[in-house]
Amino acid sequence: MTATDAPFRHFHDQLSALNRRLLAMSERAETLVELSVDALLTKDGGKAQAVIDADHELDIMEVELETAALELLALQQPMARDLRFIVSAIKITSDLERVGDHAVNIAQATQRLIAQRSVFAPDSTIEDMARRARAMLGDAIDAFLRGDGALARDVCARDDQIDSMHESVFRVLLTHMMADPRTITPCVEYLNVSRNIERVADLATNIGEDAVFLAEGKNIRHGGN
Numbered sequence: 001m002t003a004t005d006a007p008f009r010h011f012h013d014q015l016s017a018l019n020r021r022l023l024a025m026s027e028r029a030e031t032l033v034e035l036s037v038d039a040l041l042t043k044d045g046g047k048a049q050a051v052i053d054a055d056h057e058l059d060i061m062e063v064e065l066e067t068a069a070l071e072l073l074a075l076q077q078p079m080a081r082d083l084r085f086i087v088s089a090i091k092i093t094s095d096l097e098r099v100g101d102h103a104v105n106i107a108q109a110t111q112r113l114i115a116q117r118s119v120f121a122p123d124s125t126i127e128d129m130a131r132r133a134r135a136m137l138g139d140a141i142d143a144f145l146r147g148d149g150a151l152a153r154d155v156c157a158r159d160d161q162i163d164s165m166h167e168s169v170f171r172v173l174l175t176h177m178m179a180d181p182r183t184i185t186p187c188v189e190y191l192n193v194s195r196n197i198e199r200v201a202d203l204a205t206n207i208g209e210d211a212v213f214l215a216e217g218k219n220i221r222h223g224g225n
Contacts (some may be wrong), residue, residue, distance in 0.1 A: 014068070036051045036107045039107055048110040048111050049111075081214065084214050088211075092210055125168055126197065152211035159201050173194075
């Protein structure tokens with residue numbers, strides 16, 4: 001390697017490190033969402049508390065990733081695709097941190113349901129929503145890191161399914177509340193859970209849109225194609 005090649009190699013080593021950090025943060029966010037929903041379904045207070053306790057990990061990862069990305073911008077002055085990658089990575093770290101916040105919200109709802117000793121449980125739609133939202137999140141990050149515009153667009157298209165499922169959960173829970181006022185309190189908690197899962201899917205969609213921007217140089221936010 002020549003002296004001229006060394007700075008170029010160092011820059012791409014730093015990009016690779018940023019890539020790995022982003023993947024690790026995504027995997028941790030996915031894990032917390034999965035654990036929070038598992039805690040809900042099993043009414044496991046220990047798992048719910050583990051989600052809450054782990055939230056600071058994502059906060060730390062967000063700061064570290066942003067710092068590394070900003071240093072690359074300031075010191076290396078990247079262009080074209082490398083610039084799009086770094087700018088999008090900064091946005092995605094914020095989205096992933098918010099995914100962690102929604103996992104915490106689900107865990108806290110679980111704690112309240114446990115404290116209420118409620119025996120009410122909704123149908124399996126919430127569990128299916130959570131599974132689909134986690135898949136969207138994983139695919140969105142995969143699309144971004146691989147520069148796969150087609151997969152990213154597929155992720156964005158799936159958001160409508162989650163929105164429809166959230167509306168279905170709302171209608172079902174409203175019916176329960178009207179039929180039996182004793183279910184109002186737990187139904188409100190489950191509605192809160194559904195809303196947080198729907199927001200995870202929205203954040204996955206944001207990441208998918210960033211993946212399209214990286215892969216194709218196109219901004220598809222706000223109806224663009």
